[in-house]
Amino acid sequence: MQGILLVNLGSPKSPTAKDVKPYLGEFLMDERVIDMPYILRYLLVKGIILNTRPKKSAEAYSKIWWEEGSPLIVISERQQKKVQAKVDIPVALAMRYGEPSIKTGLQELKDKGIDDVLMIPLYPQFAMATTETIDVLAEEVRKQYFPQMKVTSFPAFYNKKEYVNALAHTIQNHLEGYDYDHIVFSYHGVPERHIRKSDVTKGHCTIDGTCCQTASKAHDFCYRHQCLETTRQVVEKLNIPADKYTNSFQSRLGMDKWLQPPTDATVNGLAERGIKKLAVVTPAFVADCLETLEEIGMEAHDEFLKHGGQEFRTIPCMNDDDMWIDAMVTWIKEWQNR
Ligand SMILES: C=CC1=C(C)c2cc3[nH]c(cc4nc(cc5[nH]c(cc1n2)c(C)c5CCC(=O)O)C(CCC(=O)O)=C4C)c(C)c3C=C
């Protein structure tokens, strides 16, 4: 019998340092997030980051927390319920870090008699820290606890027409009546090293500006290519001219070189260049979360105004918009009828 598992990143249980600490510990000890040898990662995460970051992160989380809980979790639950209402097989929800875990989600499906699962990692663009880490953990959990189950992972959907159409529709909706000067496509960043590690050709991804526009097998697993391609398809659909948009990468952590250009410098630079009305969209997230509501909606917003900008509009994620729900429903029905 068939069933669906939607998987997103996860959130702490509450916006307190006490609950943020174990969540960040699990997240940052993932070798596909901080890709250092175990001992070094342990010393960095447990010895340094977890001593200072939980308090700072908890303060940020408390600014965006909803009465019902973490926006990321609450929105993911809404997505799950809406998808469930439109398909005739069970749909469960899981998180890569924290609760409900992938094991809990698969158990919920098993209890309903499911042995054939389509797992949809809720990340449009492939990265070690997105689709890959979910695939690897789900396979470990399946092997250990549910060896009779078949779990098929839905690949990154950065260029699938249903995602691009739903994203373009959300952008258009939220730009209505806003005579913006410029729009920034801000993707979550990753260290450049992650792109090289995922390069199956072992050489294509030089990250020198043009590799991502030159056709290559590497692009099936190149986060940078997939981000740029999502933007290319959306701006083509919405007829946004080349001088009216910029790609950037947010949320840098640590000393490594991350994908360029950074969102904060990009937004501030646009204000300094005389852009007055800015819009920012965050296509790497399908649900609003700390990174969209606080880092963009509050921090980047304030900085834009401080640097001379006049109006800043954060375009919400697709969240539980019907077109996005229908995109997932289409993929599920295609899989059911394969
Ligand atoms: C080395 C660190 C990190 C990598 C690599 C990374 C990749 C990555 N993350 C997301 C999506 C989300 N990240 C979120 C929060 C968050 N991310 C990091 C670090 C890395 N992410 C940290 C430390 C945090 C926690 C908050 C903080 O302390 O700043 C979130 C928000 C979760 C929420 O509860 O709202 C999301 C979503 C992607 C897509 C990605 C790679 C492409």
Ligand SMILES: [Fe+2]
């Ligand atoms: Fe992150």
Ligand SMILES: [Fe+2]
């Ligand atoms: Fe590339």
